[in-house]
Amino acid sequence: MATQEPILSVRNLKTYFKSGFGKNKLVVKAVDGVSFDIYKGEVFGLVGESGCGKTTTGRTIIKLYTPTDGEVYFKGRRINAGIDSIKNAIKDAKTDTKNKINELNSELNEKLAEADESEKEKLKTTYADQIKELEDIRDKKIDKLKIEMVKRKKDGAPESKDKTNAALMKKMQMIFQDPIASLNPRMTVKEIIAEGLRISGEKKEKTIIKKVEEVLETVGLLPEHANRYPHEFSGGQRQRIGVARALVISPEFIIADEPISALDVSIQAQVINLLNDLRDELGLTILFIAHDLSVVQYFSDRIAVMYFGKLVELAPTDELFKNPLHPYTRSLLSAVPVPDPNFEKKRQRIKYNPSMHEYRTDPPELHEIKKGHYILANTKELEQYKKEMK
Ligand SMILES: Nc1ncnc2c1ncn2[C@@H]1O[C@H](COP(=O)(O)OP(=O)(O)OP(=O)(O)O)[C@@H](O)[C@H]1O
Ligand SMILES: [Mg+2]
Numbered sequence: 001m002a003t004q005e006p007i008l009s010v011r012n013l014k015t016y017f018k019s020g021f022g023k024n025k026l027v028v029k030a031v032d033g034v035s036f037d038i039y040k041g042e043v044f045g046l047v048g049e050s051g052c053g054k055t056t057t058g059r060t061i062i063k064l065y066t067p068t069d070g071e072v073y074f075k076g077r078r079i080n081a082g083i084d085s086i087k088n089a090i091k092d093a094k095t096d097t098k099n100k101i102n103e104l105n106s107e108l109n110e111k112l113a114e115a116d117e118s119e120k121e122k123l124k125t126t127y128a129d130q131i132k133e134l135e136d137i138r139d140k141k142i143d144k145l146k147i148e149m150v151k152r153k154k155d156g157a158p159e160s161k162d163k164t165n166a167a168l169m170k171k172m173q174m175i176f177q178d179p180i181a182s183l184n185p186r187m188t189v190k191e192i193i194a195e196g197l198r199i200s201g202e203k204k205e206k207t208i209i210k211k212v213e214e215v216l217e218t219v220g221l222l223p224e225h226a227n228r229y230p231h232e233f234s235g236g237q238r239q240r241i242g243v244a245r246a247l248v249i250s251p252e253f254i255i256a257d258e259p260i261s262a263l264d265v266s267i268q269a270q271v272i273n274l275l276n277d278l279r280d281e282l283g284l285t286i287l288f289i290a291h292d293l294s295v296v297q298y299f300s301d302r303i304a305v306m307y308f309g310k311l312v313e314l315a316p317t318d319e320l321f322k323n324p325l326h327p328y329t330r331s332l333l334s335a336v337p338v339p340d341p342n343f344e345k346k347r348q349r350i351k352y353n354p355s356m357h358e359y360r361t362d363p364p365e366l367h368e369i370k371k372g373h374y375i376l377a378n379t380k381e382l383e384q385y386k387k388e389m390k
Pocket of ligand 2 (some may be wrong): 054283
């Protein structure tokens with residue numbers, strides 16, 4: 001069951017994709033300043049429309065991407081980090097000091113113009129001392145920032161040589177979005193599942209076979225499936241192979257990236273039930289990515305709603321369904337099917353129009369409007385949402 005102890009913390013995470021040069025330079029802000037905690041034992045749903053940055057968030061957490069900025073902590077240790085804000089802080093420190101020195105110099109020149117010859121030398125030393133002091137403060141600040149930058153670069157390096165980090169990363173696994181493309185067609189199921197074990201240093205063939213068979217059973221496949229190839233399986237079975245591959249090295253935290261959206265509706269429930277059972281049996285923590293709310297509704301303890309690289313709302317599942325505040329959340333909710341034919345006939349989808357926000361003069365921030373319920377809003381909207389709360 002879920003605790004209040006975070007297993008994963010994401011802080012101001014930004015992952016930008018840059019392409020082209022000069023005039024054709026294009027920056028896609030796939031993840032743009034996202035923060036959240038995932039508690040040990042919970043299922044955390046991450047929901048949003050196609051292209052909003054869900055997969056990029058997952059892939060940055062598991063170190064397939066180096067972030068542009070921000071930090072990811074796993075089991076109390078920083079495992080990934082970006083340096084943009086540090087670079088900017090260094091630049092700011094330089095310009096700041098430069099401007100202050102310029103001011104002091106013009107002040108000095110004014111005073112020199114009016115001063116007696118006898119006072120001039122003294123004035124010059126006083127100002128030189130002040131300038132020196134500013135430069136010292138700047139240099140100390142920059143030294144500290146540079147130390148942090150080196151640390152972040154090390155933590156953000158794709159393949160950390162740090163053994164503790166490498167051991168820690170084995171406790172995190174990802175089930176990929178596309179069960180067909182993510183399984184090597186030339187490898188047998190056994191080879192696919194065993195790969196992770198071998199990478200993590202397991203050499204004994206007997207142990208490997210035993211573990212593969214165990215995990216196949218865990219996900220509801222048979223030992224004799226081990227020697228077959230991915231194309232010999234149905235979509236649902238392939239996704240089970242993906243789950244088995246993630247589970248075989250006994251992770252504590254799993255990122256399940258739309259693990260069921262490529263599957264038939266009839267099989268979707270099976271995979272969800274499988275993940276639910278595994279969560280209870282193995283005490284797993286799961287980040288479950290989906291593009292609509294109906295999938296995560298019965299499975300997640302808490303849900304985060306993402307829109308264009310940003311979190312717009314985050315709340316416990318019941319609370320989010322009872323008290324959806326952000327217009328984008330409401331729009332997603334209006335698409336969730338209800339088992340009532342009369343309602344379904346009348347149902348109207350709410351469309352979300354992002355230009356409704358007036359963020360130019362009053363930009364939004366994520367506020368905790370009620371314990372555990374976070375909403376992206378500016379001052380005016382926050383007041384409005386408070387009135388709308390049930
Ligand atoms: N490797 C990449 N290089 C350049 N741009 C990328 C890359 N990966 C993703 N993007 C862009 O980043 C944005 C977010 O993509 P992402 O795959 O994270 O979305 P998603 O929420 O997972 O969508 P879906 O529901 O379709 O899987 C998109 O605009 C996408 O085109
Ligand atoms: Mg995706």
